[in-house]
Amino acid sequence: MTDQLATSFVRQDLVPQRPAPVVTTGFVGFLRTRLFNTPSNALLTIVCALLLWFTVVPTIKFLVVDAVWQGNDRSACLAENVGRTVGACWPFVQAKFIQFIYGFYPEAERWRVNVIFALAIMLLIPLLIPRIPGKTANAGLFFLAFPLVAYFLLHGGGIRGFGLTWTADAALALANSIVDAGRKLAELGEARGVIGWLPVLLGKTLALLGSALAIPIAPLGWLRDWIQASGKAVWADVALTAIVVSLLLFFLNGGLRTGWRSLIISLVTFAGIALVIAVMGLDRGGLPIVDSRLYGGLLVTLIVSVTGIVASMPIGIALALGRRATIPLVRIFSIAFIEFWRGVPLITVLFFATYMLPLFLPGNFTIDGLLRVLIGIALFSGAYNAEVVRGGLAAIPRGQAEAASALGLSYWKTTSLVVMPQALRHVIPGLVNSFIALFKDTTLVLIVAIFDLLGSLRAAFADPVWATPSTLFTGFAFAGIIYFIFCFGMSRYSLFVEHRLNAHRRH
Amino acid sequence: MSIESRPPPSLFWPKLRRAVGGRAGWSGLVLQIAFVALLVWIGYEIVANARANLQAQRVASGFGFLDNTAGFAVSQALIPYSESNTYARVFVVGLLNTLIVSVIGIIFATIFGFLVGLGRLSPNWLLSRLSGGYVELVRNLPLLFQILFWYLAVLATLPNPRQSISLFDKFFLSNRGFVIPKPIEQASFGPFVIAIVIAIVASLLLRSYARRQLFDHGRMLKIWPYGLGLLIGLPLIVCLVLGAPVTFEIPALRGFNFAGGSRIIPEFIALTLALSTYTAAFIAEIVRAGVQSVNKGQMEAGSSLGLSRGTVLRLIVVPQAMRVILPPLTNQYLNLTKNSSLAVAIGYPDLFSVFAGTTLSQTGQAIEIIAITMGVYLLISLVTSAVMSYYGWRINRNLGAT
Numbered sequence: 001m002t003d004q005l006a007t008s009f010v011r012q013d014l015v016p017q018r019p020a021p022v023v024t025t026g027f028v029g030f031l032r033t034r035l036f037n038t039p040s041n042a043l044l045t046i047v048c049a050l051l052l053w054f055t056v057v058p059t060i061k062f063l064v065v066d067a068v069w070q071g072n073d074r075s076a077c078l079a080e081n082v083g084r085t086v087g088a089c090w091p092f093v094q095a096k097f098i099q100f101i102y103g104f105y106p107e108a109e110r111w112r113v114n115v116i117f118a119l120a121i122m123l124l125i126p127l128l129i130p131r132i133p134g135k136t137a138n139a140g141l142f143f144l145a146f147p148l149v150a151y152f153l154l155h156g157g158g159i160r161g162f163g164l165t166w167t168a169d170a171a172l173a174l175a176n177s178i179v180d181a182g183r184k185l186a187e188l189g190e191a192r193g194v195i196g197w198l199p200v201l202l203g204k205t206l207a208l209l210g211s212a213l214a215i216p217i218a219p220l221g222w223l224r225d226w227i228q229a230s231g232k233a234v235w236a237d238v239a240l241t242a243i244v245v246s247l248l249l250f251f252l253n254g255g256l257r258t259g260w261r262s263l264i265i266s267l268v269t270f271a272g273i274a275l276v277i278a279v280m281g282l283d284r285g286g287l288p289i290v291d292s293r294l295y296g297g298l299l300v301t302l303i304v305s306v307t308g309i310v311a312s313m314p315i316g317i318a319l320a321l322g323r324r325a326t327i328p329l330v331r332i333f334s335i336a337f338i339e340f341w342r343g344v345p346l347i348t349v350l351f352f353a354t355y356m357l358p359l360f361l362p363g364n365f366t367i368d369g370l371l372r373v374l375i376g377i378a379l380f381s382g383a384y385n386a387e388v389v390r391g392g393l394a395a396i397p398r399g400q401a402e403a404a405s406a407l408g409l410s411y412w413k414t415t416s417l418v419v420m421p422q423a424l425r426h427v428i429p430g431l432v433n434s435f436i437a438l439f440k441d442t443t444l445v446l447i448v449a450i451f452d453l454l455g456s457l458r459a460a461f462a463d464p465v466w467a468t469p470s471t472l473f474t475g476f477a478f479a480g481i482i483y484f485i486f487c488f489g490m491s492r493y494s495l496f497v498e499h500r501l502n503a504h505r506r507h
Numbered sequence: 508m509s510i511e512s513r514p515p516p517s518l519f520w521p522k523l524r525r526a527v528g529g530r531a532g533w534s535g536l537v538l539q540i541a542f543v544a545l546l547v548w549i550g551y552e553i554v555a556n557a558r559a560n561l562q563a564q565r566v567a568s569g570f571g572f573l574d575n576t577a578g579f580a581v582s583q584a585l586i587p588y589s590e591s592n593t594y595a596r597v598f599v600v601g602l603l604n605t606l607i608v609s610v611i612g613i614i615f616a617t618i619f620g621f622l623v624g625l626g627r628l629s630p631n632w633l634l635s636r637l638s639g640g641y642v643e644l645v646r647n648l649p650l651l652f653q654i655l656f657w658y659l660a661v662l663a664t665l666p667n668p669r670q671s672i673s674l675f676d677k678f679f680l681s682n683r684g685f686v687i688p689k690p691i692e693q694a695s696f697g698p699f700v701i702a703i704v705i706a707i708v709a710s711l712l713l714r715s716y717a718r719r720q721l722f723d724h725g726r727m728l729k730i731w732p733y734g735l736g737l738l739i740g741l742p743l744i745v746c747l748v749l750g751a752p753v754t755f756e757i758p759a760l761r762g763f764n765f766a767g768g769s770r771i772i773p774e775f776i777a778l779t780l781a782l783s784t785y786t787a788a789f790i791a792e793i794v795r796a797g798v799q800s801v802n803k804g805q806m807e808a809g810s811s812l813g814l815s816r817g818t819v820l821r822l823i824v825v826p827q828a829m830r831v832i833l834p835p836l837t838n839q840y841l842n843l844t845k846n847s848s849l850a851v852a853i854g855y856p857d858l859f860s861v862f863a864g865t866t867l868s869q870t871g872q873a874i875e876i877i878a879i880t881m882g883v884y885l886l887i888s889l890v891t892s893a894v895m896s897y898y899g900w901r902i903n904r905n906l907g908a909t
Contacts, residue, residue: 034632041631048633327535343888344881345845355873359560360553440649472660487647
C-alpha cells in the first residue's frame with residue numbers, strides 16, 4: 001500500500017501560481033477589449049479622442065461656457081465690452097424669438113396661432129400613444145377636422161355656403177366647361193373647312209352632352225339660389241346638406257335594418273360642424289383675415305410639413321393602387337406620374353408651382369403663394385409616399401385578397417377593409433422616414449420667398465442691431481437644435497413603432 | 508362513331524377584351540375611356556388657360572429665346588463664356604457646373620460614407636460611437652440648413668485674402684475662395700497624358716492576368732509593385748525625356764485679391780462640402796445595412812483562414828454586400844445630383860440657378876424654361892439609374908447569383 005502510494009500519479013508539490021486571466025469586464029476590461037486591443041486600434045482610439053476634443057469641447061464652450069445670456073443689442077455680445085472671448089449671443093435669439101416662431105403674424109392675432117398649436121398637440125399626443133383607445137375618431141379629427149378648423153383660425157374669413165352650394169357650383173362649372181369646349185372644337189372644325197367635319201361633329205356632340213348634363217343639374221341650381229336668397233343661407237345649407245347626406249348614408253348602409261349607426265355618426269358629425277361654425281362665427285364673416293404673406297418662422301415650417309403629410313397620404317395611396325391596377329391606362333398613368341415627380345428635384349417642383357401653376361388656371365382665379373407651394377409639395381411627396389405604400393401592398397400575401405374575394409367582397413371593400421389596413425401597418429416606419437424627409441425639405445420654400453424658420457433666421461442675420469461675430473453661429477445653433485429635436489424625435493418614434501409592430505417576430 | 512376533333516373556340520374576343528380592358532374586361536374599357544376623357548379635359552383646360560394668360564401678359568412663347576444674348580456674367584464657367592453669349596450657352600455652362608459639382612460630390616460622399624459606415628461597425632467602441640453620432644447629427648438637419656451654415660457661417664467668416672490661410676505659400680484659403688496654382692500646358696503635355704493612359708491600361712491588364720492565374724492555377728502573384736512602378740515610372744520617363752508637362756502659375760497677393768492661379772469659388776466649396784457630408788451620412792447607413800446583411804459566418808470563415816479584418820472586409824464581405832448596397836446607393840447618387848439644385852440658395856451658378864433663376868427672371872418664359880430644367884434633371888436621373896442597374900447586373904453575374 002505504501003509503495004503503491006509512492007508511485008501513484010499524485011502530485012506531491014504545489015503548482016506554481018499562474019497569473020490572473022486578463023480582465024475582460026469592468027472599466028479596465030472595456031478599455032482593453034474595445035479600445036486598446038491592438039496597436040492600430042489604440043491609434044484609432046487616440047485619433048478619435050483628439051477629434052472629439054477638438055469638436056465637442058469648443059462647441060460646449062461656445063454654447064454654454066462663453067455664452068452671453070442677457071443684453072439688449074449687439075454691444076452686449078462684443079468681446080471688448082464683455083472683456084473675454086464671447087461665445088453664443090443668446091440675447092439675439094431672445095430678441096428674434098417671436099419672429100422665429102410667428103413670422104410677421106399680427107401681434108393682436110397671435111392667440112389664434114397658439115390655439116392651433118395647442119389643438120395640434122392635444123390631438124397628436126393621444127394619436128401617438130398606442131394604448132389610448134378611440135384611434136379612428138382621433139385620426140378623423142386630426143386629419144380631417146383639424147386642418148379645416150386650423151385654416152379658418154389661421155387665415156380668418158367666413159363661408160357663404162355649404163355642401164349643396166359647392167356641389168351645385170362645381171357641377172354647373174363642369175357642364176359649362178364641356179359646352180364651352182364643344183363649341184370651340186366645332187368653331188375650329190368649321191374654320192378648317194373640308195377636313196373639319198370630324199371636329200365639328202365631335203364638338204357638337206360634346207356641346208349637346210354638356211347641355212344635357214345641365215338639365216338634371218338645373219334643380220340643384222334653383223335650390224342653391226333659393227338657399228342663398230333666404231336670410232340665413234349658411235344655416236339653411238348646413239341643415240339641408242345634413243339631411244341629404246344622412247339619409248343617403250342611412251339607405252346606402254342598409255336602411256331600417258342596419259343603417260342606424262351610420263345615421264347617428266353622420267348626424268353627430270354635422271352637429272360638430274355646426275358647433276364649429278357657430279363658435280367661430282363663420283356664417284357672420286369669421287375672424288379678421290390675415291394674409292399668408294405675413295406668416296413665417298416655425299409656423300410656416302409646421303403648416304407646410306403637416307399639410308404635406310396630410311395631403312400626400314391620399315395621393316400616395318391612390319397612386320399606389322393605380323400602379324397595381326389591372327386597367328392598363330390607369331397603371332401607365334400612375335407609373336409615369338410617380339416616376340416624373342421622383343425624377344425631378346423638389347426645387348423645380350416649387351418653381352413649377354410658383355410660376356407655371358398660375359398660368360394653368362383660369363385668369364379670374366388667383367391662387368395664394370403659400371397654397372401653390374403646398375400643392376407642389378403634396379404632389380411631390382405623394383409620389384414618394386406611393387412607392388412606400390406600394391412596398392406595403394406587395395408585402396401582403398395574395399391569399400388575403402383572394403380570401404376576401406371568396407367572401408364576395410368587392411374590390412373597394414377588399415382593399416379598404418382587408419389589404420390596405422395591413423399594408424399601412426407594415427409601412428409606418430417607411431412613412432415616418434418620408435415625413436422626416438418632407439420636414440427637412442420644407443426649408444426649400446425659402447427659395448420661393450416664403451419665410452419659414454430658416455428664412456426667418458436668414459432675415460434676422462440682416463439686422464444691423466445684432467451684427468456681431470458670433471450672431472451667425474448662434475442663430476444656426478438655435479435653428480439646428482429645433483430641427484434636430486423634431487427630426488430626431490420622429491425617427492425615434494418610428495423605431496418605437498417598428499419595434500412594437502415586430503413584437504411577434506422577436507421570439 | 509369517331510369523335511371529330513372540334514376546332515378550338517375563337518380566342519379573338521377574350522384576347523381583345525384583355526388587351527383593351529385588362530383583367531377587369533369591358534368595364535375596364537369603359538373606365539379607361541372615362542379616364543382618358545378626364546385627362547383630355549384637364550389637358551384642354553390647362554392649354555386653353557395658359558394660352559389666354561400668356562396672351563394677357565404679352566409673353567412670347569417658343570424656344571426662340573435660346574438664341575438671344577444673355578447679358579449676365581457667370582462666376583464659374585468650365586467652357587469659355589462671356590456676357591455676349593446666348594442663353595443656350597448659359598444652359599450648357601450651368602449644366603456643366605451641375606455635373607462637376609455632382610461628380611465631385613459623389614466621389615467624396617462615397618469615400619467618406621464607406622469610411623463612416625465601416626467605422627460604425629468597427630470593434631473600436633469610440634470610433635463606432637463617433638461615426639454613429641455623426642450620422643445621427645447630419646441626417647437630422649435639413650440640407651439647405653447645412654449648405655447655408657457652411658457658406659454663411661464657416662466660409663464667410665474665413666479671413667480676407669490679406670490674412671488668408673496659406674499652405675506652402677502656394678495654396679491660399681480665404682473668404683474669396685481657395686486659390687491654387689494654375690497648371691499651364693507645355694509641349695510635352697500630350698505624350699504625358701498618353702503615358703498615363705498606357706500605364707493605367709497596362710496595370711489593368713496585369714491585374715486581370717493575375718486574377719486569372721489565381722482563379723485557374725491558384726497562384727497568388729504580387730503585382731502591386733509592378734503596377735505602381737508602371738504608373739509612376741512611365742510618366743516620369745516622359746517628363747525626364749521631354750521636360751515638364753505643365754508649369755504652375757503661382758498665385759500672388761496683389762492689392763486686395765490674388766493675381767494668377769486658379770480660384771475655386773467659395774460657393775463651390777460650400778456646396779460640395781455640404782452635399783458630400785450630408786449624402787455620406789446616408790451612404791454610411793446603407794453600407795452598414797449591406798455589411799450586416801452578409802452572413803456572420805463569412806466573416807468568421809475569413810478570420811479562420813488567418814486573414815486580417817481589413818482583408819476579410821475587402822475580399823469577402825464588401826463584394827457580397829455590394830449587391831444589397833448598390834440599389835439604395837444609386838438612389839443616393841440621384842438625390843445628390845438633384846439636391847445640387849439647392850445651389851441657387853447661395854448663388855453657385857448651376858443649371859437651376861442660372862437657367863431657372865436668372866434666365867427665367869430675364870425672359871419671363873416660365874413654361875419653356877421650367878420644362879427644359881425638369882426634363883434635364885429627369886434625363887440625368889434616368890441615365891444614372893440605367894448605368895447603375897447595368898453595373899448591378901454585372902455584379903450579380905460575377906457573383907454567380909441569378
